[in-house]
């Protein structure tokens with residue numbers, strides 16, 4: 001049986017909460033088949049299309065720390081079915097995530113696809129790399145950001161969530177693509193309108209001259 005996301009999260013407290021809320025039986029049986037420990041082409045394509053993700057690391061004082069990572073679509077790459085990576089760009093230089101990873105390499109990621117209302121949750125061990133070969137792999141040519149290191153993620157388990165409560169949101173690129181046909185239609189109508197106006201004016205000038 002595949003190693004599942006729920007194997008990792010089903011701590012005694014989680015099991016007790018499920019028991020108290022009447023869902024323990026369901027997750028004991030059905031939950032076992034829900035998620036996997038190797039990316040399929042479907043997850044690989046989803047990951048390759050993302051322009052950002054949220055990453056939680058674990059602080060030494062027990063606080064979870066969630067930060068955003070972003071870049072051009074494709075900046076997060078699946079290297080093989082259990083490994084994925086991205087460039088870590090220079091930011092505010094607090095190095096909270098990087099510091100946390102030095103003490104505990106566990107991360108929990110959420111990848112959102114707002115237009116299609118889907119999200120992928122991932123547990124992984126993160127490796128910080130400055131290996132030139134890895135840095136070359138994750139480089140984003142032409143993107144104005146300094147790559148400080150690569151984050152190489154070793155997959156533990158993933159799970160998909162349902163679309164409920166995800167509001168569709170669109171990037172400027174999505175919107176521009178969506179309204180391109182409208183712009184074209186407006187241009188045709190403007191040309192037609194200008195021609196009609198010109199015809200009306202010339203007809204009216206003609207009738208006044210008679």
Ligand SMILES: Cc1cc2nc3c(=O)[nH]c(=O)nc-3n(C[C@H](O)[C@H](O)[C@H](O)COP(=O)(O)O)c2cc1C
Pocket residue numbers: 067068069089090091092093094095096097098
């Ligand atoms: C000049 C600059 C200032 C930034 N300031 C903030 C900030 O005040 N708060 C924040 O959450 N992110 C800020 N960011 C984005 C973060 O630096 C970026 O997400 C970074 O990787 C954070 O890493 P960490 O929080 O994991 O240490 C800034 C980025 C730049 C380039």
